[in-house]
Amino acid sequence: MYPKKIELRAFEPRHKLAADNPAVCGRSASFFCGCYISFWIETVEDELHISFGTNGCGYMVAIADILAESASGKPLSDLHGLEQADLKDAIVRAIGILPVEREHCGEVCFEAFRYAFAALRETRIEEFRGDEALICTCFGVSERVIEDFIAANGGATVDSVGDSCRAGSGCGSCRMLIQEMIDAAGD
Numbered sequence: 001m002y003p004k005k006i007e008l009r010a011f012e013p014r015h016k017l018a019a020d021n022p023a024v025c026g027r028s029a030s031f032f033c034g035c036y037i038s039f040w041i042e043t044v045e046d047e048l049h050i051s052f053g054t055n056g057c058g059y060m061v062a063i064a065d066i067l068a069e070s071a072s073g074k075p076l077s078d079l080h081g082l083e084q085a086d087l088k089d090a091i092v093r094a095i096g097i098l099p100v101e102r103e104h105c106g107e108v109c110f111e112a113f114r115y116a117f118a119a120l121r122e123t124r125i126e127e128f129r130g131d132e133a134l135i136c137t138c139f140g141v142s143e144r145v146i147e148d149f150i151a152a153n154g155g156a157t158v159d160s161v162g163d164s165c166r167a168g169s170g171c172g173s174c175r176m177l178i179q180e181m182i183d184a185a186g187d
Contacts, residue, residue, distance in 0.1 A: 002058045005095040010058030015068035017053040024123050026116025030108045033057070037064055037109055039116035046075045050116070059098065059105040066094045067113050076138050076170040082117060084110060117171060135177055138170025146178060150185045158182065 002010060023042035029035065035056035042049040050068040054060050070090045071079055087110060091098070098106055121137045133143040149164050150156045158178045162169035168178045 003096070006058050006062045009062035009065045009095065013052075013061055013065040015051050015065050015072060017051045023049070023051075024116060024119035026112045026114065026119050028108045028112035028115060030056075030104050032104045035060055035105075035108070037112045039064070039068065039112050041116050041120050043076070043120070048072055048074055048076060048079075052112075056105065056108075057102075059102045060109060062095055063091055063098075063106050063109045064112075066091055067109055079170065082114065082171065087113070121171065121173075135181075136165075136167035136170065136174045138174075139166040141165050141167035143181075146181055147185070150182055156182055156185075 001007075017038075017040060023040040025038055025040050027036060027038045029037075033056075035054060037052060037054040037056060037060060039050060039052045048071050050072045052064040052068055054064055056064075067087060067090070070087065071082075088106070091106060124140060125134060125137045127140070135141055135143050135146055145165050146161055146167055149161055153160065153164075158168050158175050161167050161178050161182075168175040
């Protein structure tokens with residue numbers, strides 16, 4: 001019924017949801033086929049644990065399992081912004097190019113995966129109770145911490161800021177803001 005690589009993932013997924021998972025969640029659904037997908041993310045000592053649940057087809061299960069595997073067991077800083085091209089490459093390496101009629105399965109999975117990381121970011125923002133602006137929501141790094149590093153280190157780069165305090169080394173959404181701070185300090 002399914003190609004062998006899909007079948008292996010679909011019928012024995014490694015990251016299927018464990019019961020009573022208290023992690024943040026991202027969900028999406030396909031109006032094309034009526035299937036849904038949910039990803040749950042937990043962080044344990046900065047290491048990601050990702051699981052999923054779906055009522056989808058074998059393709060959706062296989063894609064979800066590959067996405068969960070691509071980030072599970074890693075620190076957030078190793079994901080480098082979850083570029084969609086990198087995620088698609090991981091899928092192609094594992095199961096090959098998706099047939100056109102199954103591309104929506106991948107899109108729904110990508111969307112839910114990103115929503116889960118957005119929920120994680122929101123949770124971290126809510127936990128931050130500082131008196132200054134929060135620049136990096138992935139690691140809770142404030143504007144003052146970054147400004148202090150830039151002031152103390154002439155010629156600072158976004159990567160050197162990330163090496164120092166981890167800001168900009170998670171999802172990557174704050175890298176442009178950090179660059180603006182570096183540029184402003186140089187004026």
